[in-house]
Structure formats: structure tokens, C-alpha cells
Amino acid sequence: MSPHVLPERPLPGHAVCLDLRTDAGADDLDAAVRAALDAPQPGGERRFLVLDEADRLVAHQLLYERLSSYGPAHIVCLAVGARGERNLSRSLTLRPPAAGVLWLFDTVEDGVPGEAVLRPLVDVLSAPEVFDAVLRALGEVVHGVAVPAVRVLEHDLTEEARARAWRQAVEGLTGQDVPAGAASAEQVPGALGLLLDDGVPRSLAGHRWLPPQGRAGARLAACDEAVGDAVEDHQRIRGAAGLLTGAGRTVDLPGDIERVTEELARFRTAVADAFGAAGGSRLTAEHRGVLRDRGIELPEMPREISRAGIVPALRDHTHGLIGQGLPLRSVAARLAALSARTAPVGSAARLARLDVICGPERLRRLGGRYPFTAGGSRPVALAVTGVLALLAGLWPVLGWVLGPAVGVLAAGLAHLMLRRRPNRSPDGRIDGGGATGAAPRLFGGVAGGLVGAGAGQFLGPPTWLGAVTLTVSLAAVVLLALRDWTRAVDDWWERADPEEARRILREIEALVVTTAVHDWLFAEVRHHCSAGAGAVARLLRGLAETADARGRAYERGRAYERGPSYAPTEHEETPEETPSTGADGVTSSWSWEDWTDGAEEDVWSDMDEDPAPVRSSAPPAPSAPPTPSSPSAPGAPGPDGPVPADGPSALPAPAWLERRYGDGGPLLVDTLVGDLVAGTLVILDRCWAGIERDPGAVASAVHEQRVAELLDETRLRLERDVAASPPPRYDGLRDPGGLSALADRADRPDAARLTGVAADPVALLVLSDDDPGRTVTLCGPEHLRLLSHDPHAARHVRFVPEAMRSGAAGDDLWRGTTEDVVWTGAGRHAGILRLVPLRADVVHTVRAEEAGEP
Numbered sequence: 056m057s058p059h060v061l062p063e064r065p066l067p068g069h070a071v072c073l074d075l076r077t078d079a080g081a082d083d084l085d086a087a088v089r090a091a092l093d094a095p096q097p098g099g100e101r102r103f104l105v106l107d108e109a110d111r112l113v114a115h116q117l118l119y120e121r122l123s124s125y126g127p128a129h130i131v132c133l134a135v136g137a138r139g140e141r142n143l144s145r146s147l148t149l150r151p152p153a154a155g156v157l158w159l160f161d162t163v164e165d166g167v168p169g170e171a172v173l174r175p176l177v178d179v180l181s182a183p184e185v186f187d188a189v190l191r192a193l194g195e196v197v198h199g200v201a202v203p204a205v206r207v208l209e210h211d212l213t214e215e216a217r218a219r220a221w222r223q224a225v226e227g228l229t230g231q232d233v234p235a236g237a238a239s240a241e242q243v244p245g246a247l248g249l250l251l252d253d254g255v256p257r258s259l260a261g262h263r264w265l266p267p268q269g270r271a272g273a274r275l276a277a278c279d280e281a282v283g284d285a286v287e288d289h290q291r292i293r294g295a296a297g298l299l300t301g302a303g304r305t306v307d308l309p310g311d312i313e314r315v316t317e318e319l320a321r322f323r324t325a326v327a328d329a330f331g332a333a334g335g336s337r338l339t340a341e342h343r344g345v346l347r348d349r350g351i352e353l354p355e356m357p358r359e360i361s362r363a364g365i366v367p368a369l370r371d372h373t374h375g376l377i378g379q380g381l382p383l384r385s386v387a388a389r390l391a392a393l394s395a396r397t398a399p400v401g402s403a404a405r406l407a408r409l410d411v412i413c414g415p416e417r418l419r420r421l422g423g424r425y426p427f428t429a430g431g432s433r434p435v436a437l438a439v440t441g442v443l444a445l446l447a448g449l450w451p452v453l454g455w456v457l458g459p460a461v462g463v464l465a466a467g468l469a470h471l472m473l474r475r476r477p478n479r480s481p482d483g484r485i486d487g488g489g490a491t492g493a494a495p496r497l498f499g500g501v502a503g504g505l506v507g508a509g510a511g512q513f514l515g516p517p518t519w520l521g522a523v524t525l526t527v528s529l530a531a532v533v534l535l536a537l538r539d540w541t542r543a544v545d546d547w548w549e550r551a552d553p554e555e556a557r558r559i560l561r562e563i564e565a566l567v568v569t570t571a572v573h574d575w576l577f578a579e580v581r582h583h584c585s586a587g588a589g590a591v592a593r594l595l596r597g598l599a600e601t602a603d604a605r606g607r608a609y610e611r612g613r614a615y616e617r618g619p620s621y622a623p624t625e626h627e628e629t630p631e632e633t634p635s636t637g638a639d640g641v642t643s644s645w646s647w648e649d650w651t652d653g654a655e656e657d658v659w660s661d662m663d664e665d666p667a668p669v670r671s672s673a674p675p676a677p678s679a680p681p682t683p684s685s686p687s688a689p690g691a692p693g694p695d696g697p698v699p700a701d702g703p704s705a706l707p708a709p710a711w712l713e714r715r716y717g718d719g720g721p722l723l724v725d726t727l728v729g730d731l732v733a734g735t736l737v738i739l740d741r742c743w744a745g746i747e748r749d750p751g752a753v754a755s756a757v758h759e760q761r762v763a764e765l766l767d768e769t770r771l772r773l774e775r776d777v778a779a780s781p782p783p784r785y786d787g788l789r790d791p792g793g794l795s796a797l798a799d800r801a802d803r804p805d806a807a808r809l810t811g812v813a814a815d816p817v818a819l820l821v822l823s824d825d826d827p828g829r830t831v832t833l834c835g836p837e838h839l840r841l842l843s844h845d846p847h848a849a850r851h852v853r854f855v856p857e858a859m860r861s862g863a864a865g866d867d868l869w870r871g872t873t874e875d876v877v878w879t880g881a882g883r884h885a886g887i888l889r890l891v892p893l894r895a896d897v898v899h900t901v902r903a904e905e906a907g908e909p
Contacts, residue, residue, distance in 0.1 A: 282553060
């Protein structure tokens with residue numbers, strides 16, 4: 056059996072092909088029939104395309120009967136006859152309507168082997184739509200036997216374009232290694248966003264985390280009370296009552312601040328003790344008891360988040376990232392960042408943040424002793440007091456006493472400020488020191504009073520004027536003293552800032568809430584999220600590595616097939632190079648923008664013209680996908696020999712086959728990437744249940760094997776019909792709502808946008824008049840007399856891949872004339888099969904056969 060005739064990997068739904076043209080023993084033929092019977096065929100429709108020798112149809116009667124042993128089967132037999140044969144004998148099994156025979160003769164062209172004729176025919180006839188149409192047409196001709204006359208157009212890619220598109224598609228799926236980056240709550244679903252910020256779920260907003268009867272709550276209340284006492288005492292001492300009454304003697308602001316500092320330190324110690332005691336990464340009943348003993352009461356798990364909702368959220372997040380077009384390695388990097396961000400580290404790690412909020416340095420600053428300064432600038436105080444004393448001394452005669460007395464009053468009030476300064480305890484235990492400027496006021500007041508008395512004696516102002524100036528001076532001295540006292544007290548309060556303790560309390564309390572929610576309550580959920588995200592990230596990296604290796608294996612197989620002397624073109628990579636790195640280690644990435652100037656116009660400018668047909672100068676075919684026994688390097692022989700070519704392009708084209716090669720359309724790479732992404736999502740859909748159960752037990756090897764199968768299937772469709780056919784539909788999605796749109800690849804681009812070759816010549820050929828001269832009859836001139844000459848007896852099967860229908864220049868070309876056109880779902884061939892019946896005396900039906908040789 057020739058591997059160049061039968062497809063090694065038939066597409067799903069196509070007819071099962073088997074070759075009975077062999078001189079081997081019966082055991083080999085039986086094995087071929089058993090393998091054909093075991094091949095899966097969907098929908099209960101069993102189609103078999105059999106290649107056989109024309110003179111052995113009767114001898115193989117039992118084999119044909121076995122093909123129908125599992126139920127009704129449809130059989131189309133390609134009977135290859137020798138040039139000297141003039142009649143055909145067939146068994147009852149090969150009669151219509153369940154079977155039919157196409158009789159053709161070996162090597163009808165010089166220099167073209169029979170394989171070059173048979174392989175394209177097998178590709179065309181194995182399509183289920185063409186198979187059914189041919190079988191129906193054979194049922195309408197005499198004896199159900201006909202000689203085919205064929206004209207076929209084949210649209211394909213050049214070898215370089217195919218390799219380039221495949222390399223770009225694999226790179227588009229896998230991507231490059233990128234830094235992990237940082238995960239943010241805005242980029243993930245809501246269930247995961249709760250784990251990424253420091254917020255508290257709404258259902259826990261009113262919970263008392265530090266109950267007053269607990270140890271930490273009592274410390275918090277005591278510290279808050281001490282701050283309140285200090286604020287109240289500051290309000291009592293800052294006005295006239297604090298300076299002129301006994302309130303200033305009873306208030307102990309330094310003691311209040313000292314108590315604030317001590318209570319704050321105790322509260323911090325209680326919180327630090329709780330953080331250290333319950334520092335595990337998972338919350339247990341024992342941890343709850345330890346925290347309750349230390350005054351922290353934990354609620355039950357909030358309804359906004361649960362362990363069961365983490366994996367579905369991870370699934371939606373992963374599918375969303377892949378759906379956005381991110382390659383696998385980029386998605387893996389983001390999931391790795393999410394895993395690192397959500398990994399539980401325990402409450403002990405919060406001690407560093409607690410030290411930042413309320414460390415020893417901050418406590419020392421809060422309990423520091425700050426000097427009390429009042430009176431403002433000393434020269435200004437001297438001048439102002441001197442002026443006021445001068446005004447008081449203008450009273451004639453009495454001014455000699457009243458003027459200096461004003462200075463003494465100002466100095467006495469300054470000294471009283473010093474005695475009742477707020478940074479000094481009543482018992483003198485705590486004293487921050489201070490200065491109020493009493494001496495400058497005394498000197499300025501005495502000097503100004505004497506000067507004013509002299510002026511009053513000389514000028515002799517009236518008595519009422521002296522009384523007025525004295526009143527103004529006394530009032531100004533008292534008011535200025537009260538102003539200086541209030542300003543100085545407030546200034547000292549701002550520098551001491553005991554109210555900072557209240558802000559520290561709020562920060563520590565917020566830290567306790569954050570720790571309780573994210574390090575204790577969410578510990579199990581965070582652990583599950585981190586493990587799940589890490590498992591998916593590792594799985595995606597493994598899938599990317601497998602895809603890269605599988606993609607490179609095709610290049611190695613092709614290089615080995617071409618021989619050790621093969622030198623890659625400038626657009627191809629050497630077998631040792633990765634798809635993204637050249638020989639010099641520099642990353643290279645091809646895109647449509649990389650075409651040279653005018654390259655795109657060159658491809659599309661001749662869409663309305665017929666490309667020149669290519670026959671014997673066809674480029675070599677792409678290699679079959681590597682198997683475990685495939686060579687690992689160019690020139691290294693495998694146990695089964697060279698990798699065979701899959702496709703007819705490696706053989707010379709017969710006269711009836713026109714090959715048209717394109718450089719790839721603008722949607723080829725995107726379509727391949729979309730197919731690979733959709734298949735990867737289907738693979739991931741099968742792994743979420745395992746991640747839910749145990750993220751660490753995900754069987755990466757199983758999923759990597761599925762990725763390898765996905766690449767094989769995609770590569771097969773790339774080789775068979777340039778990915779014009781959709782991938783197999785998968786109906787077993789566990790998340791059909793979220794994946795159905797991404798996994799549905801039924802909508803395909805037209806063939807022109809995939810191959811870069813216009814489909815108009817296909818329409819012109821298929822829709823032409825029934826001219827026998829346009830087809831090539833697969834027989835020699837000596838066999839023409841065996842054919843029926845009735846022009847109405849022949850049957851025509853026009854077939855066109857569905858992707859070529861929209862690729863023609865406008866739908867009007869097909870409208871109204873497509874009733875008899877068979878639209879195939881896959882394949883790169885389009886054309887006409889003209890089934891010419893034989894004369895009635897040429898075909899003989901054998902009704903009974905007792906041949907001992909099957």
C-alpha cells in the first residue's frame with residue numbers, strides 16, 4: 056500500500072480510505088479491512104473509499120462484504136485497470152445504490168506515476184459531500200460503473216508561505232517570556248478583587264473587631280480616653296482662665312501626654328502579641344481562641360467570597376485574558392503575579408507595618424518634652440511695653456508712679472505665663488522649660504514710664520487725658536498678655552501633638568481589620584487562589600513549551616525529508632533555532648507589515664486574473680506531523696525511515712490538475728491563531744475540576760499531549776485545505792456559556808483571504824457549459840471505444856469548497872446557477888467530475904463466487 060496515495064491522517068467525517076492493491080497475504084488485507092472498520096465515523100454514516108485492482112474485484116468479494124458486516128455501508132471503489140484490459144467483472148456487493156465503481160487506467164500520461172493520478176482523486180472523493188454525490192451519480196448510470204473525466208483546480212500555499220504562517224501562528228499562541236508585573240483589583244473579577252485590595256466586605260462593615268471587654272479593646276479605649284483627657288485639659292488652659300485663674304494650677308497636660316504614650320505603647324504591644332501568636336497561614340479553631348483571648352473577635356466568613364467561587368473566578372479571568380488575544384506566556388505571567396499577590400504570608404508579616412505606624416521612634420516623639428515660649432520677639436516686646444508705659448506716664452505727677460507700674464504689670468504677666476506653662480506638671484515632676492520675655496518687658500516698661508512722666512510734667516495735659524491713656528495702656532497690656540498666652544499654648548500643643556495618638560490608633564485599628572480579614576478570615580481562600588493561579592500559570596507555560604517544541608518538530612521533519620544538504624531559505628529557520636530566535640540569538644517576529652513594499656499589492660493585484668497553472672514545478676510538500684519515532688534532528692534517521700510527505704504536491708501534477716499557489720492571505724495567521732486559541736480553551740476547560748480538587752495534582756502531561764494533538768489537527772487542516780475547514784466541534788464544554796463564543800470557529804474566512812489566490816477561476820470552470828473537452832478522461836485512446844457515446848448518459852459532479860464561494864468576486868457570480876454544485880466543507884480542490892458510463896457489454900456482474908483467495 057502506497058503511503059503517497061492514502062492520507063495518513065484523514066479529516067474527521069471524511070470517507071475511510073483503504074488500499075487493496077497489494078500482493079501481500081490475506082492477513083495483511085484482513086488487517087486493512089479491520090482497521091477501516093475500527094475507524095470512527097460520525098453520525099452512523101459509514102463511507103469507504105476503496106482502491107483496488109480492476110481484475111481482483113471479484114476475488115476480494117468477501118472483503119467488500121465484511122465492510123458491510125457492521126451495518127449498511129456506502130462504498131466507492133476506484134478500480135485501477137491495466138492498459139490491456141477491455142472488460143470489468145464485479146461482485147453483487149459493488150452494485151448501486153450502496154456501492155459504485157470508478158474504472159480508471161494506470162499511468163495515462165508519460166512521466167506521471169499512477170500515484171500522482173490517484174492521490175488527488177482520493178482527496179477529492181473522500182470528502183463526504185463529493186462521495187455522496189458521486190455515489191448518487193453512479194446509481195444513475197448503467198451497471199453503476201463509470202470512467203471518470205476530471206478537471207480540478209487546487210489552491211494551496213507555497214512551502215515558504217506555509218512554514219511562515221505556521222511559525223507565526225505558533226508564536227501568536229505561545230508568545231514570549233514577559234515579566235510577571237503586578238496584579239490589581241481592577242483587572243480581575245470581583246471575587247478575586249476582594250483578595251487584592253485592603254478593603255472590607257460590605258457585610259462586615261459593622262462588626263466589632265476589638266470588643267471593649269477584650270484585652271486589645273480595653274487598651275484601645277484607655278488610650279482613646281487619655282487622648283480625650285489631654286484635649287479637654289488643653290481647652291481649659293489655653294484661654295484667660297488658664298492664665299488668670301486657678302485652672303492652670305490644677306491641669307496636668309504633661310501627665311496626660313505621658314499617659315497617652317504609655318497606653319498607646321500597651322495597645323501596640325497587645326496587637327503585636329496577637330499578630331505573632333496567630334501568624335499561621337490558615338485560620339483554625341485554635342487560632343480563633345488565641346485571638347479571642349487577646350481581645351480580637353473574628354466573625355464567620357462573609358457571603359461575598361468563598362473557597363468554592365475562587366476557581367470559577369480564575370477560569371473566567373483566564374478565559375478573558377486569552378479571549379483578549381494575549382498569548383499563553385503573557386497570561387501565565389499575569390496569573391503568576393496574581394498567585395504571588397494572593398499568597399497568604401501570615402499576620403506576623405504585618406509586624407513591620409505595625410512598626411512603621413507605631414514604632415519606638417514615633418512613641419519617643421509623641422512623649423517628648425517641648426519648651427514653652429511666649430511673648431514673641433524680645434525687641435518688639437520691649438518697644439511695645441515701653442510705648443504703653445509712656446502713655447500711662449503722661450498723667451501729671453501720678454505718671455511718675457503709673458508709667459513704671461504698667462511695665463511692672465507686663466513683666467508680672469509674663470512671669471505668670473512662665474509659672475503656669477502647660478509643659479510643666481503641677482508637682483514639677485515633668486518640666487519642658489520655657490521663656491516668656493519678662494525682663495525685656497520690665498526694662499521697657501520702666502524706661503517708657505519715666506519718659507512718659509517727664510513728658511507729662513513738661514506738657515501738662517489735662518487730667519482726663521491722663522486717665523484715658525492709663526486705661527488704654529492697662530487694657531492693652533492685659534489683652535496682649537492673654538493673646539501671647541493663647542498663642543504660646545496652642546503652639547506648644549501643636550508641637551507636642553498628643554492628638555497624633557488618636558490617628559495612630561485609627562491606623563492600628565485599620566491594620567487589625569485588614570489583618571483579620573485578609574490574613575485570618577481569607578487565609579484559606581487566598582491559599583486556594585494562590586495555588587490555583589500558580590497551577591494554571593505553570594500549566595500554560597508547559598502548554599506553550601509543548602507548542603513551541605511541536606512547532607519546531609515540523610521544521611525538523613521537513614528538513615530531514617529534504618535531505619542533509621537542505622539549506623533553509625531566508626524566511627525559514629534552521630532546525631536548531633526556535634520559532635522566535637534566529638541563529639544569532641536575536642528575536643525575530645514576522646507580521647503582515649514585514650512584507651516588502653508592494654508585496655501585498657502583488658498578491659492581491661491579480662485577483663481578477665487567472666494565475667498561471669503550476670504542474671511539475673510544484674514545491675515539495677510539508678512533512679507529516681512528527682511521531683514519537685520521528686528523527687530528532689536533520690539527517691538523523693528514525694527507526695521507520697524518513698517522514699513521508701502528506702499531500703500530492705510532492706508528485707508531478709497530471710494534465711487535469713492545475714495547481715495555484717499563493718503566498719498566504721491577510722487572515723491566514725489570525726485564523727490559525729484563533730483555531731489554536733479555541734482548542735487551548737477547550738483543553739483548559741477540562742482541567743478546572745482538577746484544580747478545584749487539588750491544584751498541585753494537575754496532570755500537565757495529559758494536557759500537554761492534548762496540545763500536541765491540537766497542533767497536529769491544526770497543521771493537518773493547514774496542509775489539507777489551508778485551514779478553510781473549521782476544527783471539530785466540541786459539545787462537552789463544562790462552561791458552555793463562557794466558552795461557546797470563543798470556541799466556536801465555524802465562521803471561516805474565504806479561501807482568497809487564506810491562500811492569497813483568487814477564487815474567480817474556480818467559478819468560471821465550475822459554472823461553464825457541459826463541454827466534454829474541458830475535462831480529461833482517465834483512460835487511454837485505446838479505451839475510448841469502451842465508453843458509451845450517448846451524450847446524455849454522462850453525469851456531472853461539480854464540487855467547490857464552501858470557503859471558495861465567498862472568495863469569488865461577488866455573490867452574483869454564483870447566484871441562480873449553483874443548484875447542482877456540491878459545496879464541500881473542507882478541501883483545497885474544486886472542479887468537475889464527469890462520470891462517463893461504459894457500454895452494457897463491458898461490465899459483468901458475478902452473482903456467486905467461491906474463490907478461496909479473498
